[in-house]
Each structure stands twice: as C-alpha cells, then as structure tokens.
Amino acid sequence: MNYTIHQLQIFLKVVQTKSITKASEELFMTQPAVSIQLKNLQDQFEIPLTEVVSRQLYVTDFGKEIAIIAERVIQELENINYKTQAYQGILTGKLSISAVSTGKYVIPYFLSEFLEKSVGIDLVLDVTNKSRVVESLKNNEIDFALVSVLPEKLSIEEELLIENKLYLVGNHAIRDENKPLIYREEGSATRLAMEKYFEVHQGKKRKRMELTSNEAVKQAVIAGLGYSIMPLIGIQNELLNGQLFILEEEDLPIKTEWRLIWLKSKKLSPVSLAYLNFIRSEKQKILTEKFNWYLKY
Structure with a gap:
C-alpha cells in the first residue's frame, strides 16, 4: 500500500x-x-x-x-x-459555524480580527439555508449558528450581534404596482417576514415569483422583474450605485436581530469560549468600524 x-x-x-x-x-x-x-x-x-x-x-x-x-x-x-x-503556547483547534445565506454579509467581520490573532485555529464556515443551519445545530455538528430568527423547540444560548433591518426595495424610487413581489423560498426567514408583512398590510396576495437565494432576488430586482423585501445588510453597494432604491412603506423596516446561538447543553471547547469572549469584548468596536454606514439607517 x-x-x-x-x-x-x-x-x-x-x-x-x-x-x-x-x-x-x-x-x-x-x-x-x-x-x-x-x-x-x-x-x-x-x-x-x-x-x-x-x-x-x-x-x-x-x-x-x-x-x-x-x-x-x-x-x-x-x-x-x-x-x-x-x-508552543498557541491556541489551537477548529471553530465551526453555520450561517444562513444573508449572514455572509455579517459573520466575516466578526471573525477576521479573531483569526488574525489566533493563527492556530482552523475555521469551518458553512453558509447555507435556514433549515440546514438548524439541522446542523440540532445534531451538534457545529459550535455556533448565525441566525436572525430563533429556531423553535431548541434550548439555546445567544449573543446578539447586530440589528437586522428589512426594507422594500426596487430598481426605481417609485413603485410600479403592476410589477410582482419577489419572494425567497419556503423556510427562509426573509420569506416569512415578507409574508407576514403583506398579509397584515395588503391581505394575501398571490406571489408571482420565488427565488432560492438572496443574491438571485437582488439581481431580479435590479433587472426590474419586481420588488422584494430584503435585508439592508446585503445591498450597500447597490444603494450607493443607484441600482436599488428603498421604497417608503408603512411599518418598514422590519427589524429582527442577527445573533450567534449555540446549544444550551453544549460544553464549549477552549476555542469556542475564546471566540465568544472575543465577540463580547470587541463587538462594539466592530460595529463602529465595520457597520457605521448600516447603523445610520
């Protein structure tokens, strides 16, 4: 052999x-x-x-x-x-995190400095859909999950990171009522928030379009296919470039919280504890330095 x-x-x-x-x-x-x-x-x-x-x-x-x-x-x-x-006195091990798709605009900024200082740590970051994130957490396959809506029937601990703000957006500043609403797939936290909003404000409307990722929805809105409620965190460049516009609507933005969660019964490893301590001590600094544009909305 x-x-x-x-x-x-x-x-x-x-x-x-x-x-x-x-x-x-x-x-x-x-x-x-x-x-x-x-x-x-x-x-x-x-x-x-x-x-x-x-x-x-x-x-x-x-x-x-x-x-x-x-x-x-x-x-x-x-x-x-x-x-x-x-x-050699270096903190070592593996840090595994699963994040919902829009979380890719959040979690890297809460990791970069920690990993720079902790060269002995290997990161495994899985960016996927909400169902897979919850399943990984439930099966104890990961250390932490990044979500904006807490999973049901799971006993968890949490650390709040940053507010999640969802706005109605289109590719023009004035909404064309003839164009459809564009939804995320079933199970998406953004989809759930969007359905609840329009059920309260405009009754149940037949959805005209459903796409399976935040990026796909964003590109569809930019192309003028319709309108969608989207997380502000993922559209900074498009707002600056004039490709997308926030449309003023009653009771918007919808606000939730991006949070790092873990199983309450889980015994955190030294690496996980070090990361949690880093988040708690450096969170405000990260928000000020990396999300200043976001906090102004």
Missing part, C-alpha cells in the same frame, strides 16, 4: 459530494486531476471504492468503510498539528 494523504482527502471529498465534478470545484482542482488521484488510490485495492451506474457515481460499501477510516486518519493528523501548536 502506497496511498497518500492527498489521495485520501480527495477520496473523502468525492464521497461527500458523490460527484467528481463537485469535488473538483470544492478542492479547486481540475476534474482530470481528481480522477487521476482517485484512480491511483483505487489501483491499490482489489475491491472497488466507487462505481458508476447510469452516469451516477456511487460509493460502494467497501468504499464507505475506507472513507470512515480515512476520515479518522486525517483527523488524527490535524490533531498532531494542533498538539504541536499547543505545546
């Missing part, structure tokens, strides 16, 4: 994505390079690790067993690095 750590890492990514194409994208490698490394690993086993059926890649039972072992091997190698750094 003469397989490499690199081959095991590539194989694990293929197992996770069930696709050479997706694995290559996430690894920033070409598809042929991934395929070659996967073949080099496979050549060392007489039993197939993967198989292709109707152009779909499947991991065999043997491959799944090898993936479990490979994951342990790679984790132990990471532990060696962490342990080495710990002996």
